[in-house]
Amino acid sequence: xxxxxxxxxxxxxxxxxxxxxxxxxxxxxxxxxxxxxxxxxxxxxxxxxxxxxxxxxxxxxxxxxxxxxxxxxxxxxxxxxxxxxxxxxxxxxxxxxxxxxxxxxxxxxxxxxxxxxxxxxxxxxxxxxxxxxxxxxxxxxxxxxxxxxxxxxxxxxxxxxxxxxxxxxxxxxxxxxxxxxxxxxxxxxxxxxxxxxxxxxxxxxxxxxxxxxxxxxx
Numbered sequence: 001x002x003x004x005x006x007x008x009x010x011x012x013x014x015x016x017x018x019x020x021x022x023x024x025x026x027x028x029x030x031x032x033x034x035x036x037x038x039x040x041x042x043x044x045x046x047x048x049x050x051x052x053x054x055x056x057x058x059x060x061x062x063x064x065x066x067x068x069x070x071x072x073x074x075x076x077x078x079x080x081x082x083x084x085x086x087x088x089x090x091x092x093x094x095x096x097x098x099x100x101x102x103x104x105x106x107x108x109x110x111x112x113x114x115x116x117x118x119x120x121x122x123x124x125x126x127x128x129x130x131x132x133x134x135x136x137x138x139x140x141x142x143x144x145x146x147x148x149x150x151x152x153x154x155x156x157x158x159x160x161x162x163x164x165x166x167x168x169x170x171x172x173x174x175x176x177x178x179x180x181x182x183x184x185x186x187x188x189x190x191x192x193x194x195x196x197x198x199x200x201x202x203x204x205x206x207x208x209x210x211x212x213x214x215x216x217x218x
Contacts, residue, residue, distance in 0.1 A: 004186060006212050007032045007067065008205065009174065009196040012046040015056055022060035025199075027206040031064035032174075032194050037072040040096055048072070054085035062086050069116075069137075069174070069194075072096065076105055083111055091116050091137050091172075094129050103132045114172065119152055123161055130166055137194075138162070140185070141175035151176035156188045163189040179212060186216040 008025045009032040012018045018033070025031060038044035046052050067089035068082045075096050082090070091114040092102055106113045115129040116137035130136055140155050152175075159171055173185050174194035182193060195212060202208040 004216050006193045008199045009194045014046050015052050018057045019060050032067045034069045039073045041071050054081045058085045099128055106132045135170040137172040139175045140173050151181050159188040159190050183215050
């Protein structure tokens with residue numbers, strides 16, 4: 001059985017918080033950074049507010065495979081900034097850019113490009129973008145942009161259907177991934193798991209990560 005990665009996720013309130021977690025999460029090879037702009041979703045994070053520069057945290061995050069989740073109205077501009085700052089993986093959301101813009105970007109960049117969508121976006125719409133993506137990210141929650149939200153049961157069927165349509169593409173799950181849901185998500189066909197509050201907000205993040213890994217990797 002292939003090892004299923006479990007990736008800690010941070011919605012940064014400040015540069016200092018990114019630096020803090022860059023130290024606290026060293027047990028993980030990957031680091032998932034959520035960017036929210038207060039427009040695409042209601043929440044807002046650093047470096048949008050307070051204003052900052054992606055390059056200012058490059059030295060701290062270069063130790064990781066860095067994934068940037070672009071929950072912003074202008075994802076391509078933001079993506080380019082983070083590629084310069086060392087991003088290895090980028091997640092776009094179909095609601096923020098046209099299919100043609102996504103295709104052009106995906107075909108012209110060397111980093112790994114994923115595609116995601118809101119809970120109300122149809123799988124047919126998402127599938128159009130999936131054709132040009134390196135991987136797919138499904139949301140385990142209905143409203144994106146904040147941690148600790150209720151699990152969306154519909155995602156179980158979505159995983160199975162997207163695996164049928166795209167059997168060779170990796171499926172990541174982000175949102176409400178925890179000890180109650182991770183085994184079900186893995187059984188449904190998910191390959192990779194993004195965990196926010198279930199890891200980063202726990203008293204012992206490394207133990208929380210190991211406990212989740214035990215549930216699916218044995």
